Amino acid sequence: MNDARWPWLILVPRRQSAVELIDLEAADRSQLIEEAALAASFLKAHAGAHKINLGALGNVVRQFHLHVIARTVGDPAWPGPVWGHGAARRYEDSDARALIAAAKASLCA
Amino acid sequence: MNDARWPWLILVPRRQSAVELIDLEAADRSQLIEEAALAASFLKAHAGAHKINLGALGNVVRQFHLHVIARTVGDPAWPGPVWGHGAARRYEDSDARALIAAAKASLCA
Numbered sequence: 636m637n638d639a640r641w642p643w644l645i646l647v648p649r650r651q652s653a654v655e656l657i658d659l660e661a662a663d664r665s666q667l668i669e670e671a672a673l674a675a676s677f678l679k680a681h682a683g684a685h686k687i688n689l690g691a692l693g694n695v696v697r698q699f700h701l702h703v704i705a706r707t708v709g710d711p712a713w714p715g716p717v718w719g720h721g722a723a724r725r726y727e728d729s730d731a732r733a734l735i736a737a738a739k740a741s742l743c744a
Numbered sequence: 745m746n747d748a749r750w751p752w753l754i755l756v757p758r759r760q761s762a763v764e765l766i767d768l769e770a771a772d773r774s775q776l777i778e779e780a781a782l783a784a785s786f787l788k789a790h791a792g793a794h795k796i797n798l799g800a801l802g803n804v805v806r807q808f809h810l811h812v813i814a815r816t817v818g819d820p821a822w823p824g825p826v827w828g829h830g831a832a833r834r835y836e837d838s839d840a841r842a843l844i845a846a847a848k849a850s851l852c853a
Contacts, residue, residue, distance in 0.1 A: 655788070655796055657781050668777040672766050679764070687764055691798040694815060694823035706803060714803035719824040 638723035640712075642682040642705040642734065644674045653699040656691065671703055677741040678705040681734075692718060747832035749821075751791040751814040751843065753783045762808040765800065780812055786850040787814040790843075801827060 636643035648667055653659050659667065675687040684705035691701045704717055712720040726734070745752035757776055762768050768776065784796040793814035800810045813826055821829040835843070 655784060656777070656798060657784050657788070657796075661778065661781075664777045664781060665774050668765070668773045669770065672770075672773060675764060675766050679766070686801075686803055687766075688803070689765060689798075689800040690825070692795075692825060694795055694797070715828040716799070716801060716825045 636702075636723075637725050637731065639726045639730065640721075640724050641710060641717055642678050642684070643717070644678065644703045644738065646670055646674060646701040646703065648699060651698065654693060654697050655699065658699065667701060671701055673742055674703040677738060678703060681705075681737055681741070683707075688717065690716070690718065745811075745832075746834050746840065748835045748839065749830075749833050750819060750826055751787050751793070752826070753787065753812045753847065755779055755783060755810040755812065757808060760807065763802065763806050764808065767808065776810060780810055782851055783812040786847060787812060790814075790846055790850070792816075797826065799825070799827065 636645060646667065648659060648663055650659060650663060656664065671689060675689070678684055678687060682705040685708050686706045688704040688706050689701065690704075691699065693699060702718075706713060706717075745754060755776065757768060757772055759768060759772060765773065780798060784798070787793055787796060791814040794817050795815045797813040797815050798810065799813075800808065802808060811827075815822060815826075
Protein backbone atom coordinates (compact mmCIF):
# COMPACT_ATOMS: atom_id res chain seq x y z
CA MET A 636 0.00 0.00 0.00
CA ASN A 637 1.41 3.37 -0.99
CA ASP A 638 1.02 4.88 2.46
CA ALA A 639 4.24 5.64 4.30
CA ARG A 640 2.43 5.97 7.64
CA TRP A 641 2.40 2.17 8.01
CA PRO A 642 4.35 -0.61 6.30
CA TRP A 643 1.38 -2.38 4.76
CA LEU A 644 1.16 -5.37 2.43
CA ILE A 645 -1.97 -6.67 0.70
CA LEU A 646 -2.25 -10.35 -0.21
CA VAL A 647 -4.48 -11.04 -3.21
CA PRO A 648 -5.16 -14.70 -3.97
CA ARG A 649 -5.12 -15.33 -7.72
CA ARG A 650 -8.80 -16.21 -7.63
CA GLN A 651 -10.44 -13.30 -9.35
CA SER A 652 -14.04 -14.27 -8.59
CA ALA A 653 -13.48 -14.75 -4.84
CA VAL A 654 -15.22 -12.16 -2.67
CA GLU A 655 -15.50 -13.95 0.66
CA LEU A 656 -13.09 -16.27 2.47
CA ILE A 657 -15.63 -19.02 1.85
CA ASP A 658 -15.27 -18.53 -1.91
CA LEU A 659 -11.73 -19.93 -1.63
CA GLU A 660 -10.99 -23.65 -1.57
CA ALA A 661 -9.64 -25.03 1.71
CA ALA A 662 -6.18 -25.48 0.15
CA ASP A 663 -6.20 -21.82 -0.90
CA ARG A 664 -7.24 -20.75 2.58
CA SER A 665 -4.39 -22.75 4.06
CA GLN A 666 -1.91 -21.16 1.65
CA LEU A 667 -3.33 -17.72 2.43
CA ILE A 668 -2.88 -18.01 6.19
CA GLU A 669 0.67 -19.33 5.77
CA GLU A 670 1.55 -16.48 3.40
CA ALA A 671 -0.02 -14.06 5.87
CA ALA A 672 2.28 -15.46 8.55
CA LEU A 673 5.29 -14.98 6.25
CA ALA A 674 4.24 -11.42 5.46
CA ALA A 675 3.74 -10.74 9.16
CA SER A 676 7.18 -12.11 9.99
CA PHE A 677 8.74 -9.92 7.34
CA LEU A 678 6.99 -6.76 8.55
CA LYS A 679 7.75 -7.53 12.18
CA ALA A 680 11.47 -7.88 11.42
CA HIS A 681 11.71 -5.12 8.82
CA ALA A 682 9.63 -2.45 10.52
CA GLY A 683 10.16 -3.38 14.15
CA ALA A 684 6.38 -3.44 14.52
CA HIS A 685 4.79 -3.66 17.94
CA LYS A 686 1.72 -5.41 16.51
CA ILE A 687 0.63 -6.84 13.21
CA ASN A 688 -2.94 -6.08 12.14
CA LEU A 689 -4.69 -8.45 9.75
CA GLY A 690 -7.91 -7.60 8.00
CA ALA A 691 -10.11 -8.78 5.17
CA LEU A 692 -12.88 -6.22 4.80
CA GLY A 693 -13.75 -5.82 1.13
CA ASN A 694 -16.60 -3.39 1.74
CA VAL A 695 -15.30 -1.14 -1.04
CA VAL A 696 -13.04 -3.34 -3.21
CA ARG A 697 -14.95 -6.60 -3.60
CA GLN A 698 -12.23 -8.97 -4.80
CA PHE A 699 -10.96 -10.91 -1.79
CA HIS A 700 -7.77 -9.46 -0.33
CA LEU A 701 -6.04 -9.59 3.03
CA HIS A 702 -4.32 -6.61 4.63
CA VAL A 703 -1.16 -7.20 6.69
CA ILE A 704 -0.13 -4.01 8.46
CA ALA A 705 2.74 -3.14 10.80
CA ARG A 706 1.50 -1.06 13.72
CA THR A 707 3.58 0.90 16.19
CA VAL A 708 2.47 2.26 19.54
CA GLY A 709 1.73 5.95 18.95
CA ASP A 710 1.33 5.69 15.17
CA PRO A 711 -1.22 8.12 13.66
CA ALA A 712 -4.24 5.83 14.24
CA TRP A 713 -3.04 3.86 17.26
CA PRO A 714 -4.80 1.92 18.79
CA GLY A 715 -7.64 2.26 16.27
CA PRO A 716 -7.78 0.62 12.85
CA VAL A 717 -5.93 2.18 9.92
CA TRP A 718 -8.73 1.79 7.38
CA GLY A 719 -10.40 5.09 6.66
CA HIS A 720 -8.00 6.99 8.90
CA GLY A 721 -6.99 10.30 7.31
CA ALA A 722 -5.17 10.60 4.02
CA ALA A 723 -2.41 8.36 2.75
CA ARG A 724 1.12 9.78 2.76
CA ARG A 725 2.84 8.60 -0.40
CA TYR A 726 6.32 7.07 -0.24
CA GLU A 727 9.32 8.72 -1.75
CA ASP A 728 10.20 6.60 -4.79
CA SER A 729 13.47 5.45 -3.27
CA ASP A 730 11.75 4.42 -0.03
CA ALA A 731 9.10 2.49 -1.94
CA ARG A 732 11.76 0.71 -3.99
CA ALA A 733 13.69 -0.19 -0.83
CA LEU A 734 10.61 -1.65 0.89
CA ILE A 735 9.63 -3.64 -2.19
CA ALA A 736 13.17 -4.98 -2.57
CA ALA A 737 13.30 -6.02 1.08
CA ALA A 738 9.88 -7.72 0.83
CA LYS A 739 10.92 -9.59 -2.30
CA ALA A 740 14.19 -10.71 -0.72
CA SER A 741 12.30 -12.04 2.30
CA LEU A 742 9.19 -13.50 0.66
CA CYS A 743 10.39 -14.70 -2.73
CA ALA A 744 13.57 -16.40 -1.57
CA MET B 745 -19.70 -9.45 20.81
CA ASN B 746 -22.47 -7.78 22.79
CA ASP B 747 -23.24 -5.18 20.14
CA ALA B 748 -26.56 -5.54 18.37
CA ARG B 749 -25.48 -3.22 15.54
CA TRP B 750 -23.62 -6.10 13.87
CA PRO B 751 -23.76 -9.89 14.31
CA TRP B 752 -20.16 -10.37 15.41
CA LEU B 753 -18.29 -13.46 16.56
CA ILE B 754 -14.77 -13.55 18.00
CA LEU B 755 -12.63 -16.66 17.59
CA VAL B 756 -10.07 -17.16 20.37
CA PRO B 757 -7.59 -20.01 19.87
CA ARG B 758 -6.98 -21.86 23.14
CA ARG B 759 -3.37 -20.70 23.09
CA GLN B 760 -3.22 -18.17 25.87
CA SER B 761 0.28 -16.90 25.18
CA ALA B 762 -0.31 -16.25 21.46
CA VAL B 763 -0.29 -12.57 20.52
CA GLU B 764 0.51 -12.70 16.82
CA LEU B 765 -0.59 -15.10 14.08
CA ILE B 766 3.01 -16.25 13.94
CA ASP B 767 2.82 -17.36 17.58
CA LEU B 768 0.44 -20.12 16.49
CA GLU B 769 1.63 -23.44 15.06
CA ALA B 770 0.82 -24.05 11.39
CA ALA B 771 -1.79 -26.65 12.35
CA ASP B 772 -3.49 -24.11 14.62
CA ARG B 773 -3.46 -21.53 11.84
CA SER B 774 -5.08 -24.00 9.50
CA GLN B 775 -7.78 -24.80 12.05
CA LEU B 776 -8.30 -21.08 12.67
CA ILE B 777 -8.92 -20.22 9.03
CA GLU B 778 -11.30 -23.17 8.61
CA GLU B 779 -13.23 -22.16 11.73
CA ALA B 780 -13.31 -18.59 10.42
CA ALA B 781 -14.87 -19.91 7.21
CA LEU B 782 -17.48 -21.81 9.24
CA ALA B 783 -18.25 -18.73 11.33
CA ALA B 784 -18.51 -16.64 8.16
CA SER B 785 -20.89 -19.15 6.58
CA PHE B 786 -23.07 -19.10 9.66
CA LEU B 787 -23.22 -15.31 9.80
CA LYS B 788 -23.86 -15.02 6.09
CA ALA B 789 -26.83 -17.41 6.31
CA HIS B 790 -28.13 -16.23 9.68
CA ALA B 791 -27.83 -12.49 9.23
CA GLY B 792 -28.17 -12.21 5.46
CA ALA B 793 -24.91 -10.25 5.48
CA HIS B 794 -23.76 -8.47 2.35
CA LYS B 795 -20.12 -8.84 3.37
CA ILE B 796 -18.14 -10.59 6.05
CA ASN B 797 -15.33 -8.62 7.66
CA LEU B 798 -12.41 -10.47 9.21
CA GLY B 799 -9.88 -8.82 11.46
CA ALA B 800 -7.12 -9.66 13.90
CA LEU B 801 -5.95 -6.38 15.39
CA GLY B 802 -5.06 -6.90 19.04
CA ASN B 803 -3.85 -3.36 19.59
CA VAL B 804 -5.81 -3.18 22.84
CA VAL B 805 -6.48 -6.81 23.88
CA ARG B 806 -3.19 -8.60 23.28
CA GLN B 807 -4.25 -12.25 23.30
CA PHE B 808 -4.67 -13.37 19.71
CA HIS B 809 -8.29 -13.27 18.54
CA LEU B 810 -10.05 -13.05 15.20
CA HIS B 811 -13.15 -10.97 14.60
CA VAL B 812 -15.78 -12.28 12.16
CA ILE B 813 -18.43 -9.63 11.52
CA ALA B 814 -21.56 -9.54 9.37
CA ARG B 815 -21.80 -6.25 7.50
CA THR B 816 -24.80 -4.85 5.68
CA VAL B 817 -24.83 -2.04 3.13
CA GLY B 818 -25.96 1.04 5.04
CA ASP B 819 -25.11 -0.28 8.52
CA PRO B 820 -23.95 2.39 11.02
CA ALA B 821 -20.28 2.26 9.97
CA TRP B 822 -20.64 1.15 6.35
CA PRO B 823 -18.30 1.01 4.43
CA GLY B 824 -15.77 1.80 7.17
CA PRO B 825 -14.51 -0.63 9.80
CA VAL B 826 -16.61 -1.32 12.90
CA TRP B 827 -13.75 -1.13 15.40
CA GLY B 828 -13.87 2.07 17.39
CA HIS B 829 -17.09 3.19 15.71
CA GLY B 830 -19.44 4.77 18.25
CA ALA B 831 -20.88 2.96 21.25
CA ALA B 832 -22.02 -0.63 21.39
CA ARG B 833 -25.77 -1.24 21.54
CA ARG B 834 -26.37 -4.13 23.91
CA TYR B 835 -28.62 -7.02 22.90
CA GLU B 836 -31.91 -7.70 24.60
CA ASP B 837 -31.32 -10.90 26.59
CA SER B 838 -33.73 -12.89 24.47
CA ASP B 839 -32.04 -11.73 21.25
CA ALA B 840 -28.61 -12.63 22.61
CA ARG B 841 -29.83 -16.08 23.63
CA ALA B 842 -31.36 -16.64 20.19
CA LEU B 843 -28.15 -15.69 18.39
CA ILE B 844 -26.02 -17.87 20.65
CA ALA B 845 -28.39 -20.82 20.19
CA ALA B 846 -28.32 -20.42 16.41
CA ALA B 847 -24.52 -20.19 16.40
CA LYS B 848 -24.19 -23.29 18.56
CA ALA B 849 -26.61 -25.24 16.37
CA SER B 850 -24.62 -24.29 13.28
CA LEU B 851 -21.06 -24.50 14.59
CA CYS B 852 -21.18 -27.25 17.21
CA ALA B 853 -23.22 -29.77 15.20
